[in-house]
Amino acid sequence: xxxxxxxxVVTSPAEDAEQLRKAFQGWGTNEALIISxxxxxxxxxxxxxxxxxxxxxxxxxxxxxxxxxxxxFERLVLLWTLDPAERDAFLANEATKMxxxxxxxxxxxxxxRSSLDLFMVRQAYHARFKKSLEEDVAYHTSxxxxxxxxxxxxxxxxxxxEVNMKLAKSEAKIxxxxxxxxxxxxxxxxxxxxxxxxxxxxxxxxxxxxxxxxAIDKDLExxxxxxxxxxxxxxxxxxxxPAKYFEEVLRLAINRLGxxxxxxxxxxxxxxxxxxxxIKEEYYRRNSIPLDRAxxxxxxxxxxxxxxxxxxxxxx
Numbered sequence: 332x333x334x335x336x337x338x339x340v341v342t343s344p345a346e347d348a349e350q351l352r353k354a355f356q357g358w359g360t361n362e363a364l365i366i367s368x369x370x371x372x373x374x375x376x377x378x379x380x381x382x383x384x385x386x387x388x389x390x391x392x393x394x395x396x397x398x399x400x401x402x403x404f405e406r407l408v409l410l411w412t413l414d415p416a417e418r419d420a421f422l423a424n425e426a427t428k429m430x431x432x433x434x435x436x437x438x439x440x441x442x443x444r445s446s447l448d449l450f451m452v453r454q455a456y457h458a459r460f461k462k463s464l465e466e467d468v469a470y471h472t473s474x475x476x477x478x479x480x481x482x483x484x485x486x487x488x489x490x491x492x493e494v495n496m497k498l499a500k501s502e503a504k505i506x507x508x509x510x511x512x513x514x515x516x517x518x519x520x521x522x523x524x525x526x527x528x529x530x531x532x533x534x535x536x537x538x539x540x541x542x543x544x545x546a547i548d549k550d551l552e553x554x555x556x557x558x559x560x561x562x563x564x565x566x567x568x569x570x571x572x573p574a575k576y577f578e579e580v581l582r583l584a585i586n587r588l589g590x591x592x593x594x595x596x597x598x599x600x601x602x603x604x605x606x607x608x609x610i611k612e613e614y615y616r617r618n619s620i621p622l623d624r625a626x627x628x629x630x631x632x633x634x635x636x637x638x639x640x641x642x643x644x645x646x647x
Contacts, residue, residue, distance in 0.1 A: 335603050336371060336643060344379035347372070348387055351380070351395075360399040362633040369408060370640035374415055374604060381412065403592045404634040410600035411641065416451040419444065420459055422597065423452065423484070427471040434476055434562055435580075436597070437468060441483040442569035443576070446490050453484075475516040475559045482525035483566065489528040499534035500542075502527070506535070507543050510550050515563060524566055533571050574609035577602055578617055581610070581625075590629045595638070603641040611642065 342350075347368050354361040354368075369377065384392040396408055410418055419440045426436035440452060456464040465485045472480055502523050509520040527535070540546050551564045568576040577598050584594035602610055614622040623644035630638060 335373060335607075335641065341372070341376060344376065344383040345387065347376075347380045348384040348392070351384065351392065352388060355395055355399045362400070362404070363636075365396075365400075365408065366633065366637050366640055369412060370637055377412055378414055402634070403596060403630075404632070404637060406592075407596045407600060407634060407637050407641075410596060411603075411637075414455070415601075415604075416448065416455040417459065418601065419448075419452040420455040420464070422601075423456065423464055424460055424467065427467045429471075432471065434472070434480060434558075435565055437480055437484060438562060438565045438569055439576075439601070441480070441486065442566055443573040446487050449484075450487060476562065478516055479521055479525070479559075479562065479566065482521065486525055488526065489531075491528065492530050493528075494530050494534045496534060496538075499531065499538045502535045503538040503542060506539055506547065507550075510547070515551075515560060524563075524570070529570055532567075536567070536571060574606055574613045577606075577610045578613040581614060581622065582618060585625050585629050592630075592634075595626075595630075599638050599641050603643075607642055 350364060350368055354364040368380075372380065381392045384390070384395070388395075393409055393412060396412065397405065400408055410422075413421065422436055423440050425431045426433040426440075441449060444452065453464050456462070456467075460467070465481055468484050469477055469481050505519050506523060509515070509517040514520065523535070524532070536547050543550075548564050548567060551560050551567075554560055565576065568579075580594050580598050584591040584598070598610075599607075611622045614620075614625070618625065621644075622642060623639055626638050626642070627635060
């Protein structure tokens with residue numbers, strides 16, 4: 332369920348490329364023109380614009396944007412213009428680097444994309460970085476984090492709705508046992524979370540809740556400062572209720588002292604075409620303020636305009 336507004340009649344990729352070229356020329360960049368084109372094109376259309384731009388002007392559109400724009404607005408436009416699989420590969424690579432390391436980003440990419448999408452991310456990663464995502468994740472993590480993250484990013488789950496209730500029952504019991512024993516890194520617990528389909532996991536966790544009287548994330552909340560448990564909770568939420576997970580990321584990004592633009596940019600760029608409506612509903616339910624109003628209070632200028640357009644409230 333996407334929010335992105337794409338005009339009824341879209342100009343050709345060649346015309347869009349020409350308009351973007353004009354936006355870069357003359358005195359100062361025409362940011363409004365860039366927003367009016369790119370923020371109103373879906374992934375397939377943006378890909379064609381990039382192709383047309385490269386054919387006509389002999390330069391990657393991303394390079395031109397990089398030269399012309401700056402700061403948070405630049406990062407948002409660049410992430411948005413990238414093909415979704417390339418974008419995820421870039422974010423995942425950045426998340427394995429020492430200065431920008433972020434295990435939660437790896438969980439997002441591994442757990443909120445479809446199996447095919449994640450497979451395409453791994454292919455894009457090979458093409459761009461001449462290594463595998465798995466090897467970088469394994470190299471840059473250790474201990475329990477590595478034990479959980481490597482199988483998550485290499486997973487190819489069944490994507491259908493078939494559910495085995497008997498299995499859900501027995502695996503709910505295993506999860507409850509391991510969590511009660513505080514064996515959060517147990518092989519069986521990790522096997523269940525990294526291999527089962529999302530439908531199967533939902534059935535297992537529903538059974539867990541009904542049978543043991545507590546939702547699994549509540550049972551994992553005991554120690555909020557434990558980074559590994561935080562990652563486990565994020566894994567479960569991303570697999571079973573992504574809108575709730577992303578609402579929380581946005582809330583923390585906006586409500587902290589000084590906005591976390593990094594997180595705000597990432598969530599809007601990666602979810603605008605996926606489930607932004609659900610995330611907005613969740614945000615309003617949790618905060619009693621619409622997401623667009625929260626963004627307006629916390630951001631400004633072209634960055635704010637681009638964010639609002641992508642979440643479906645812009646009039647650019």
